[in-house]
Amino acid sequence: MSVEREVMRIAVVGCGAMGSVYAGRLASAGHDVLVVDRWAAHMAAIAENGLQVSGPAGEFRVSVQAHTSAPDDPVDLVVLAVKAADVESATAEARPLIGPATIVLTIQNGFGSADVVAAELGGDRLAVGVASGFGASVKGPGNVHHNAMRALRFGGHSGLDHSEVERVAAAWRLGGFDAQAVSDIAAMQWEKLICNVAYSAPCALTGLTVGEVMDDEHMGPVSRAAATEAWDTARALGVAISAPDPVEFVRDFGAQMPAAKPSALLDHEARRVSEIMFINGAVPREAAKAGRDAPVNATLTALVRARETAWANDQPA
Template sequence: MTKSRSENMNMPRIAIVGAGAMGSVYAGLFAEAGYQTSVVDLWQEHMTAIGKTGLHLEGASGDRVIGGITAVHQVADLGPIDLYVIATKANGVAGAAAEIAKVMQPDSLVLTIQNGLGAGERIAQYMPTDNVLLGVAEGFGASIKGPGHIHHNAMRQIRIGEMDGGMTDRLVWVESLWQAAGFKAAAFADIHQLVWEKFICNVMCSAPSVAFDCTIGELFNDEDRRIVALGCMLEAYEIGLAKKIAFSFDDAVAYGVKFAADMPNASPSMRLDHLARKRSEIDAINGMVPVLGREMGIKTPYNDTLVALVRAREASFA
């Protein structure tokens, strides 16, 4: 297996699998950069709108309609693809990987960008992970206004890395694709550090914001709520230390408090899912903490309690 990639590909073929809010933003900017861009999603109205009238994208990079995006319902409907970007929710990763595995070429790359942990392991159920990259989207809020219409709030950074670590030619090539499309993208030799640093913040904000039905600012402005949020985060941080994650900081509380202070008006996607009475990514975020805690012999009472609460609420959703 080689980890090299030609740098002379002027028209890369990119497929975004999962055209929700984030995936649609990726597709829009890739298409504007002149890449052969496709989106795959089961939402028929969204695919029809993009295919017929283009993608209406507004927010951080302006307000316009972007054409030239191929919109299909199944991965099997695509032609040859150089880079598949899995942008589904965590519970959609395995299904996307299963479909990609049936048609991908030997030198195709798969980049998966999700909240939480476990995306690489879900993909590994269906394909070797030699050609799989991991990504982290930081400070990148987006929302769906309607079929074919997406708003995005910010575009802080896309971080990517090899599952097994290290810097490779193909990783630098993928980094250059994102950068040329206008993203603040960076390749990292240790993507797992970055995945975990985002993970502990997601754990800190996600289930607590659901439990107290509040924004991140409201979560931290109340002392009782703040204790619960930091308790959830510190359980995840302790597990990360036990797993030898090389965090870039020593004071996890200060790191978490600063993260929260930077986005006081934000609602985590888990809370937005519950407001829409949709099942969330609880299993990949707070739900991973008790699982890993049991493996490592670390108690996780804060996350145990909030996971049970979130799952109980979701059991009532249609």
């Protein structure tokens, strides 16, 4: 059987909006898919009625095995689709699913979560995914919707042979995803991070959409400064990013989805802790490795974290 038509046994750990879309489309392509999530109502609905997925291409329902804890049953591919802050616990949760030949794919916003997985499992089985142009929501238990589905790029973290990364990409292409294996995943991670820092914290702090932040007389300059600082940091670290102008790069990105609300804003609307430490907060950490400061992103991160700490302390935001 050719790589392009290989059917795999796949476990998706973290079955929120994006994880559910991943699982549904992979199962619709014929892969043997199981999902693991602690949301009991969601798992029960999927087990009883299947997973319903709707989007620009229509609506379908597919049978997926659903579990609230991982069964002791190794699979070909484990997909960690949790938020960055939950990666460590999800990695521990996924251990019963991992056999000697299992590949682990981690897909999160921001920067740094793959290192957490590699420290636990080793980099020789780890692939890193970058998703761009996606938007999804859970309509109810067992029912998810996605607004767009642009591109997924996969790369080996350290030591994973490129042919194995290509196997993973081919499995996702069967599900209708624009998925490719790339040799320089760091460049793609940074290019996404540059866009994310431009809008994640500014939108979360103001309640504005991507397009509104982009054009706002007060927040627009802050957004562009955050992106430029991330771009400068990547270049200082020797990352081969392709964007020659960070401001033009993030404006082009924002123009494609002006009404979008970044995940950090959606989290704040629900009074949830966001992934800001792995997005805007990643820039000062990475900048320090090059002997640099990143005061714009450090300040934005501190403001977001102060609001989230107030919620945790049950104080007015």
